């Protein structure tokens with residue numbers, strides 16, 4: 134029996150992933166490779182929707198791939214590749230752009246947020262990137278796409294474009310389903326626990342590749358509240374609750390169990406212990422990343438093999454789509 138296929142991508146825009154990326158996405162990728170025929174890509178084409186220094190982009194793409202491997206993506210089990218190594222993404226992206234209404238694209242709310250935040254001139258690529266994302270998914274005929282709330286609208290667009298293509302040219306693409314993964318934790322900023330941890334607001338962000346002493350310090354100085362009791366109450370105690378969620382995710386212990394354990398202890402104890410739990414988790418990850426980056430030929434080999442496997446699938450889908458279009 135063949136497994137359902139899943140596709141997901143992550144941008145290489147920062148050198149290091151942060152704890153939110155891991156607990157909200159990458160950890161689920163690792164689990165999904167056991168149950169699915171998984172395709173995971175570092176989406177460097179998407180990264181250039183905002184200006185990038187070429188040297189930095191190339192390095193960040195490699196560091197991103199090394200982190201995915203270090204965090205548990207198994208290149209023998211999942212297909213791990215870099216988006217620009219598979220030209221079919223851009224090729225199908227163009228076909229889909231020609232099927233997208235201007236008004237339809239204009240309704241994508243992420244563009245409004247992202248363009249508003251950008252100081253430099255906003256490029257058309259930032260406007261059309263959900264269409265490229267549709268191509269990323271449809272090329273692999275993915276059954277499932279793990280999506281957070283902020284990506285739901287883009288998955289709807291993908292389904293609409295697949296349906297439109299199929300209606301106009303005959304059945305070609307599978308309509309992908311949103312896949313809600315269990316144990317996905319939304320992680321909040323340590324300095325502002327009402328905002329999600331994000332590289333765009335760098336103060337309360339725990340980066341996987343930063344010095345662990347720095348991370349432990351950030352955790353120790355996380356914003357909590359004036360009370361003393363360690364309880365899980367996201368509404369009234371967002372800071373403490375965020376720390377408990379992180380602790381639980383990294384240790385595998387339930388939040389209730391942790392709360393019972395910290396009965397009578399203070400915030401300082403919780404933060405100190407969480408710093409240690411994080412250090413224990415991230416130290417071997419950092420070592421593996423360093424090993425991958427120290428052997429560029431080996432990393433190239435892994436990514437070349439991934440791109441080859443990806444192209445076997447993407448090439449066939451594109452050929453079918455091109456044929457239907459009249460190319």
Ligand code: ADP
Pocket residue numbers: 143144153154155156157158281318319320321329330331332333
């Ligand atoms: P950022 O918000 O830092 O720009 P991205 O948008 O590149 O991160 O997100 C990459 C992946 O990580 C997405 O699947 C996203 O849902 C997930 N993710 C990002 N931040 C968080 C967070 N704070 N909590 C949970 N998941 C997150």
Ligand code: NA
Pocket residue numbers: 331
């Ligand atoms: Na984001």
